Amino acid sequence: MSRNHVSTTVNGDQVEFLCETEQTLLEALRDELRLTGTKEGCGTGDCGACSVMVDGRLVCSCLMLAVEAKGKSIETIEGMAEGEALHPLQRKFIEHAALQCGICTPGILIAARALLDRNPDPSEAEVRLWLAGNLCRCTGYHKIVDAVLDAAREMRGG
Amino acid sequence: MARIVLSGTLAPYTDGVLELQLDVANVRQLFQALGERYPELRDHLEAGIAVAIDNEIYQDALLQPIGRDSEVILISKIAGG
C-alpha cells in the first residue's frame, strides 16, 4: 500500500510523516508523530476529545484526513504551555479541580482557548454552548465552566 | 454461645432456619460450623457472605473474633462501582 508524504507545521515546528490516505489527522498525530496528548473518545466527532486547531480553526482531528494537513498549521495540547509556564487555562483547570480523569481535558483546553481568543469575556451560557461539543463524564462541567470563566477574567487582566 | 442470624436470602439453604446458637470463636469457625450443618450453604459462605458482629460489618475477615454472647448476622457481601 503506497503511503502519502505529508509535510506540515505542528505547534510551530515543521514536521513530516507518511500516512495511508484513509488515516485521519488524529491517527497521524498519535501514531506517526507520537503526539498522544490529543485523545480519541469516539472517532465520529461526537465527543471533542480530539479537538485541535487547524489554521486557526477548532476542528475534530478524527474527522479530517491526515493528507489534508499538507501545508497547514496545526496546534495541539502539547503546544499550549510556553515551556515551563502553563497557559492560564491550564493553571485554572488545576486550581479549580476542573479535571478528574483528564481524558477530555486536552480537547476542552484547546476548545476553551479557541473561545477566549475570539471572545475574551464570555458569559456562562456562552461557555457552555461553545463547549457543548466536548463531552466530560467525570465533572458535570460545573468546575470546568468556573475554570474557563476565571481564566478569562485573569487574561483580561481583571 | 453466640446468636447467629441469617438473612432471608439464605433460608433456602438452611431449610428455612434463620436463627441459631453456635459455640464459635471466630468467623472461620462460624463458616465451618454452618457449612457442616447446612452443606448447601457452604458455597455461598466464603463466596458471597459478610458478617455483622454486634452490628459492625466485616467482609473477608475469617479470623475476626466472635464473643461468647455476640450477635452475628450473616449478610451479602457488597462490591460497588
Place this chain on the structure above:
Amino acid sequence: MRYEAPKTLEQALALLAGANGKARVLAGGTDLLIQMRSGRADPELVVDIKAIAEMRSIAVDAGSYRVGAALSCMELIENDAFASTWPGIVDGAKYIGSIQVKGRATLGGNLCNASPAADGVPALIAAGALACIAGPQGRREVPVEEFVTGPGKTLLAPGELVVSLLLPRRAPHSGDAYLRFTPRTEMDIAVVGAAVNLTLDDRGICSHARVSLGAVAARALLVPEAAAALIGTKVDAAVLARLSAAASAACRPIDDKRGTKEFRIKVAGVMAERSGKIALERAGRYD
C-alpha cells in the same frame, strides 16, 4: 485510496469523470469520514474541493448571495452581512454539530449527504435556494427541494458536483427562521425541523411565504399548504395555529430510535409555529 486536491473546478470534474463512479467529493468530510470508517463508503478516489476558490467563497451580486459549496459553516456563520439577510439559514448552519464540526462541515455537504434530518436544508428550501451543479454536461441549477430524492439519494448524475448555493434577492420586510427539536440542547440529530421564510408588505400583510419541514419524511419537504396559511394574513395567533396544523398535516414520518410518528407529527406543528413567530419578528426588523 487516492487523494487529490484540485485547484480548479475543471480539474475536479476531470478527476470525477476519470474515476467512473468510484470517487467521492470531500468538502468538510464530517459525513464522508464517518461513512468510510464504518465501511459504508469505500471510494478509490477522494476529491477535496476546498482548494477551489469559487467553492470556498461567499459572494453577493445585486443582493443575491452565492455560497460556495465548500465554505465551512463557521465561515458562513461569521459573515455578518449574510447572517442579517438570511438568519434562518444561519440558524440551520448553527445546528450542524459542534463548533468543531462546524469548523469543517459545509452547507453543500449537508445537502449532498441527503439525510432527511439535515439541519441545513429546510431553511434553504424555505429561502427558495438553488443548487448550482457542474458536471460533464456543463452547469445547471435545481431548486433545493428537488435536489434530494430520498435518504442518501440526490439527482446528481455521475461526475456531477454541487458548486454553490444561490439565494434569491431579499425583498424588504422579509425574515426567515429555522427551529429543530432535539432531546439535548446540542450535539443531536433533528427529530423534527421547521423553517419559515416570509415577506410582509407595507401594511404588515404576508405577501410571500415558504415553509419547509425536516425529519418528517424521506426528505425535507416544501409545504405549500403551510405557506398558504400565512399568505394574505397579518400572521396573528390564529394564523400561526393554522400554520401549525398545516405543518402537522403534511408530515409523513416514521418511528425510529429518535422519535415516534405521533411525536414528530405533534412537534412539527409546534416547531413550525415557533419558527413562524421568529421569522415574523425578524421581518419586522426591516420596518
Place this chain on the structure above:
Amino acid sequence: MAAMLKYEKKDLKIVGTRPPRPDGVDKVTGRARFGADYNLPGQLIGKVLRSPHAHARIKSIDASAALTLAGVKAVVTRDDFAEMPDEMAAVGELMINFRDVTRNMMAREKVLYDGHPLAAVAAVSESVARAALALIEVEYEILPHVIDVVEAMRPGAPLLNENQYTAGVKPKPDHPSNVAKRLEFGCGDVAAGFKQADVIIAREFNTKPVHQGYIEPQACLASYSADGQAELWTSTQGHFVFRAQCAKVLQMDVSKIRVTPTEIGGGFGGKNNIYNEALAIALSRKSNHPVKMVMTREEVFRGTGPTPGANVKVKIGCTKDGKITAAEAELNFQAGAFPGSPVNQASMCAFTRYDLANVRVVGNDVVVNRPKVAAYRAPGAPIAVFGVESVIDEMAKKLGIDPIEFRLKNAAKEGTQTYYGPKLGSIGYIQTLEAARAHPHYSAPLGPNQGRGVATGFWFNIGNETTCSLNLQEDGTLTLNLGTVDVAGGSRAAMAMMVAEELGIEFERVRPFVGDTSTLGFNFLTAGSRSTFASGMACVIAARQVIEILRQRVAKIREVPLEAVAWKDGRAQPVDASVAQFAPMSLPEIARMAGKTGGTVAGHAEINAQGAGPGFGTHIVDVEVDRQTGSVKILRYTVVQDVGKAIHPAYVEGQLQGGAVQGIGWALNEEYVYGDDGVLQNPGFLDYRIPVASDLPRIDTVIVEVPNPNHPYGVRGCGEVPIISPMAAIANAIENAIGVRLLQQPFSPPRVLKAITDAAAATR
C-alpha cells in the same frame, strides 16, 4: 490484618485543604499516559470479531483465510482458551464464575448478544487487522432471542443457558429458567403492616440499561515473552483483579503477569472486569509480538457492560399522620448474557433510609440477550430508589405532608434496625435532610410549568484489601506507593494529604503514585467508594509506622529513652523538658543519617479495611417542562451529602457534581435502544445521549460531615451516593411541575409528551 482504626478528633493542618492534584500538570499538558498512549517496538494491532446476532449457535468458525492475509500474525478463538468449570472461583477476594468469564470474553457454544466476541486477530496494522476480521467465516444457527426482563422471566421464553436452574428457590425447580437467582430480604410482618395502613400506594416502574459512558474506550497493551512472563498495561479500576482474571483464564502463575495500570479515562464501575486483556496476552503469546488493543466507541457500547434495565414494583403503606407501616418491593433486574446483576445490593438499598418494622424485598437476577452488565456507581441502587422515592413522594403528597418532613418522620438514624441485617451505626441521613430543608434552594419561588423534586439515597461504602508502602528518601521527602488505583477522583492527592497530616509535613514532600502489581500485594478494585476510606486507612498505618521507627532512631541517636521522644510538627522533639532535653531532629536530618544508623526508614500496610461507614444524600432539583414538546430542562440542582470527612473538599464536590450529572443523564435521555432483531441501534455518542455542558445548570453542593467512627479522619467515601437520587428527584420534580408521574425511564421528550397527552385524555 483485618484493620479498623478509630476516629480521633484533632486539629488539622492539611486534611480539609485544597492542594493541587499530583496528576494535574500531566493531565493539562497532554503528558498523562492513558491506555491507548502506550506503545512498544514491534507491536501488533489486535482487533475483535463480534457477533451481529443477539442469539445464535456457533456451528463453525473458520479463520484460515484470515491467517493467509499478508501481515496477519495470529488469530485466537474459543479453541485457544481452556474450558472453565461452572463454579465460583476466587480472583483475589472476589468470587467469580469463570465459566461465564471465559464465555463473555470469547463466545463458545453460542453468541448471546449483539457484539459478543467470537475471534481476535493480531496484525501489523489496524487496516490489515480489520481486513482480516472480514475474512473470518462463521456459520451461525440463529436462535430466538429475548431482551426484555419481564418476557425473559415468562415460561417458554428463549433460554440463554439450558442448564441454568433458578437458585434460591425451594424445592429446586425442574425446568431451566432465565432467572438465575431469586433473593428475598425482609423483616417483620408485611401483611400485618399493610393492615395498619390508612393509605397504600403501589406502582410499577421500568428502566432501560444505561452505559457508564467513560470517554476513554478500553485500551491495553500486552507483551508475552518466551520465558512465560507477561506484561500488561491497561486502563483499569483494579490491576490486581485484572491480573487474577487473566492468570486464571490463561492458566498462568499470578506472579508471572505484571500489570501496570495506566491513567484511567473514566471507569465508574465499567473497568472492573477484563474484556480484551486476556485476548491481547493470548495473541502476544501466539504471535511473539507485543499486541495493542483499543476498543472503538461502538465496541464499548456493544461489548462492555452497561447497568441493568429493570422492572420494579413498589408498595408502601402509611398511617394518616405519616408513619410508614409496611414496605414491599419486587426488583427484576437484567443481568445481561450471564448472571450477576446488582439486584442483591439494590434490594438492600431500596428502603434503607427509613426506619421500618415491616419490609419485604424480592429480587430476581435474570439473563437476557444483552451484554453482561457491569457495575455502575452504586450498582443497582438508583433503579430501586427511583421506584421507592417516587412512591414516597406520592405518599407525602397524598397525605399533605412536605416531602422532606415526611422523610424525617420515617428517617433511619443510629440504632435503626435494617431489614437486611445489622443495626445502623453513626450516620448522617437526618443531617442531610435538615441541611436540604434549610437550603435557600428549597424555598425559592417557582414559575409556571416549573416543579421541584426531592429524593434521597443510601450506599453502604466498603473497605476491603489494600496495600501501600511509604519510603523515606535520603533528602527527607517521601514516596507513597499505592496499590489501590486512583480512578481520577483524586485519591493520590487525598492519600498524600493524610500522610503529610500524620507526619506533620508539607503535602508537597509526599509523592504518591500507583505501583504495578509486582511492587505490592493484592488490592481490591477501586469501587464501592472504598479508596479514600480503605487506602487512606492503610496510608495512616504506614505513616504511623514511619513515625514509630523515626522515634526509635532518634532515641538511639540522641541516646535518650524512647518515651522521651515525641513526634510533633514534623520533628522528633523532647516530650517535655522535664523528661529529657535533646536537640530536636527534623525529617531531613534523620533521613540523611538513616543509612548509617540502621538503614532507610519505611512504613507499609497490608490490610483488609473494616468498618466502612454508610453514606446518605438528599438531592433537590428544579425542572421546567415544555408542555408542547415534553422537553424537560434542569433549572437548578443541589446535592447534600454526608461524606464523613472531606479530605480534599474540591475533589469531593467533583464527585457529588459528576455523580449527580450522570444521574441526570440517566433520568432524561440515556438508554440502550434495541431493534426487534436484538441489535443495538445507538452504539455511539450521537444517539446515546450523555449530558452536554449546555444541558446543565451549576450543581450546588453541601458537604455534611458526620465522622465515620471507624476511620482515623472519619472518612466514609463519597463516589457512589450522588448517582442514586437524581432519577427519582427529577421524576418527582416533573410531577410537581405538570401533575404527571413518569413511571418509565428515561423521561425523554416523546415519553413525557405522551404522558401529558394520556393524562389529559384520562381527565377528559
